[in-house]
Amino acid sequence: MKTKRLRRCQLSVPGSSEKMLAKAATMEVDYIFLDLEDAVAPNRKAEARRNVVEAVRSTRFRAPTIAVRINDLSSPWAYDDLTALVEGCGEKLDVIVLPKAMGPHDIVFLDRLLAMLEARHAVGRRIGVEVLIEEIEALNSVEAIAAASPRLEGLIFGMGDYAASQGMRVSGVGETDDYPGDLFHYHRNRVAIAARAGGLDAVDGPYADFRNPDKYREEARRAAILGFAGKWAIHPSQIELAEAVFSPDPATVTKARAMAEAYAAARERGEGAINFEGTMIDIASVRGVDEIVALADLIGEKRGR
Numbered sequence: 376m377k378t379k380r381l382r383r384c385q386l387s388v389p390g391s392s393e394k395m396l397a398k399a400a401t402m403e404v405d406y407i408f409l410d411l412e413d414a415v416a417p418n419r420k421a422e423a424r425r426n427v428v429e430a431v432r433s434t435r436f437r438a439p440t441i442a443v444r445i446n447d448l449s450s451p452w453a454y455d456d457l458t459a460l461v462e463g464c465g466e467k468l469d470v471i472v473l474p475k476a477m478g479p480h481d482i483v484f485l486d487r488l489l490a491m492l493e494a495r496h497a498v499g500r501r502i503g504v505e506v507l508i509e510e511i512e513a514l515n516s517v518e519a520i521a522a523a524s525p526r527l528e529g530l531i532f533g534m535g536d537y538a539a540s541q542g543m544r545v546s547g548v549g550e551t552d553d554y555p556g557d558l559f560h561y562h563r564n565r566v567a568i569a570a571r572a573g574g575l576d577a578v579d580g581p582y583a584d585f586r587n588p589d590k591y592r593e594e595a596r597r598a599a600i601l602g603f604a605g606k607w608a609i610h611p612s613q614i615e616l617a618e619a620v621f622s623p624d625p626a627t628v629t630k631a632r633a634m635a636e637a638y639a640a641a642r643e644r645g646e647g648a649i650n651f652e653g654t655m656i657d658i659a660s661v662r663g664v665d666e667i668v669a670l671a672d673l674i675g676e677k678r679g680r
């Protein structure tokens with residue numbers, strides 16, 4: 376059975392910054408991923424890898440989930456990333472985040488390699504995997520990617536690399552500029568559909584302009600409406616914004632419960648569609664209720680590893 380994790384906010388922490396790694400340990404956030412990829416300069420990859428293995432092995436993080444983003448599978452670093460992580464901190468590592476996947480073959484390969492490494496180092500758990508959908512090839516095969524391994528827990532739409540991969544003319548990571556409508560609607564929607572069909576969480580990627588909370592909130596809201604579970608944060612100030620958008624507010628939870636009760640009573644009376652506070656509700660209206668209540672319960676559970 377897969378572990379159900381909160382992913383309202385996934386905070387990215389550069390693996391080469393011992394200062395930020397230490398600071399991240401104290402942060403109250405659903406999910407932290409320590410980055411070995413783009414936040415780390417090529418000449419500091421080995422140092423960052425050592426820092427990250429040590430941090431995962433021996434730091435007590437307040438966040439309930441700790442992940443590491445490795446370098447992509449065509450890089451000269453991915454092999455060492457994987458072997459060092461599974462050997463050095465496999466027992467403590469919840470999830471590996473794979474960037475720049477090109478298709479389901481990458482996921483199958485990673486799954487098999489992880490299985491070998493876990494067996495080799497007698498790791499007593501199955502490490503989860505999340506995949507960045509940030510290449511045009513990945514979006515083209517996103518349904519197959521979502522079904523490629525039982526380790527998969529989530530798909531992340533990485534709009535920074537994706538925009539470059541498609542040749543989009545945007546001014547920064549996560550920016551949508553003056554495109555009429557929502558530039559990323561199609562991409563997010565495909566990722567959300569594929570993720571949910573595969574029983575995975577969809578997560579929205581970064582927004583780089585961390586001094587612009589309104590735009591961040593708006594981007595998070597767009598993702599939430601489409602069914603995403605959360606959004607990345609690259610700066611601590613974005614954590615609160617994401618958690619607010621992706622948490623059901625108490626009024627929504629109360630209404631969801633009342634709706635489910637009213638519908639159950641109607642069914643007893645032999646009615647399929649009823650008037651609930653002035654709108655029609657039927658079985659479709661209460662389909663999402665369990666999910667809202669389960670999320671609220673998960674948020675209410677005590678955090679901490």
Ligand code: COA
Pocket residue numbers: 386387388389394395396398399410413414581608609610611
């Ligand atoms: N994780 C942990 N701590 C962080 C952090 C992060 N992602 N981003 C900032 N901080 C810390 C800073 O070290 C600083 O700590 P201090 O008050 O003890 O000095 C504090 O939060 C405030 O940061 P601020 O001064 O506003 O920003 P900065 O100039 O230090 O850093 C960035 C700005 C963008 C360089 C930094 O936020 C960062 O590196 N983010 C992550 C980038 C990343 O992971 N990219 C890859 C994924 S897209």
Ligand code: MG
Pocket residue numbers: 413474475507509533535536
């Ligand atoms: Mg990227």
